[in-house]
Amino acid sequence: MxxxxxxxxxxxxxxxxxxxxxxxxxxxxxxxxxxxxxxxxxxxxxxxxxxxxxxxxxxxxxxxxxxxxxxxxxxxxxxxxxxxxxxxxxxxxxxxxxxxxxxxxxxxxxxxxxxxxxxxxxxxxxxxxxxxxxxxxxxxxxxxxxxxxxxxxxxxxxxxxxxxxxxGKWDADVRTAFQLSHEQWEALTHAVEAGYYTRPREATVAELAEDLGLPRSTVQYRLRSAEDVVVSEFVRNTL
Structure with a gap:
């Protein structure tokens, strides 16, 4: 194939x-x-x-x-x-x-x-x-x-x-994406683009919250819940 x-x-x-x-x-x-x-x-x-x-x-x-x-x-x-x-x-x-x-x-x-x-x-x-x-x-x-x-x-x-x-692995990324809500997807996408996941980090949660116009706690919760979905699906579909 x-x-x-x-x-x-x-x-x-x-x-x-x-x-x-x-x-x-x-x-x-x-x-x-x-x-x-x-x-x-x-x-x-x-x-x-x-x-x-x-x-x-x-x-x-x-x-x-x-x-x-x-x-x-x-x-x-x-x-x-x-x-x-x-x-x-x-x-x-x-x-x-x-x-x-x-x-x-x-x-x-x-x-x-x-x-x-x-x-x-x-x-x-x-x-x-x-x-x-x-x-x-x-x-x-x-x-x-x-x-x-x-x-x-x-x-x-x-x-x-x-x-x-x-x-290789077929459709695993799509299945993961479908489980994210729009709010989770928006927070995760913005965090990646802003460099939140780079080492060293180029953005903080507070800065992401300011960019998105949301409370810091809301952004933190959306990122953590999105990360839970991504990691769980990665383990289930690839390991």
Missing amino acids: REIEFSVAYEPGTDALMDVFHEYPALSCRSSACYSSPSTMWRIDHVHGPEAGIEAFADVFLDEGRCNECLDQPGCDSRREYHVLDGTPTSRTIYTYREEVHRCHSLPYFVLDHVGEGVVFESCRTDGGYRWKILYPGEQAVGELFDTIESNLRDGLSLELSHLRQS
Whole structure:
């Protein structure tokens, strides 16, 4: 089995859905299941973020009149349907079913056309980027696949190959992320970006609290509870 990771970057103004992620950097959308055949795609996505970001995301994502996946054109006329499986003010879980994907060129379409069936996909949208992790049987080279995808990108999109390797731990990071609340995710992400976990530390809890506009005790609690989830899942899934 082989594992590839592609990242598609979207410039602001090139895609209505990705513009929501540009506007709300704390918003993230990860798939827990994503499968495709030459004619259909079905997937489950989990989105977390601030309440305003979730509302903006849902307004665009759930519009059956537009495509959330096209790389080569702003839209297509393939049939799609969405079902909200669960939701809170700061999260949604959404099932998507799409038909006629051969007429709507997404990254899974290009991958299947190159390596054949038996492929498993993970994806993550955040901060103007759409990252795909791909697991497939066989040893097919990916240079031609990269060139094919890149040559079909519309203006404002760019492609990067993050890694190509033998498959390792699959989906453990996504399972962990789904167990974090938006508040935990926000505190943990800001702590990493501020250097709280570097040695020596570049930020204190008090400084994080000031940045986030929250009481110190609240930030401390959110970090500790997030750390408990991350460490527990790491031990369960990797040791």
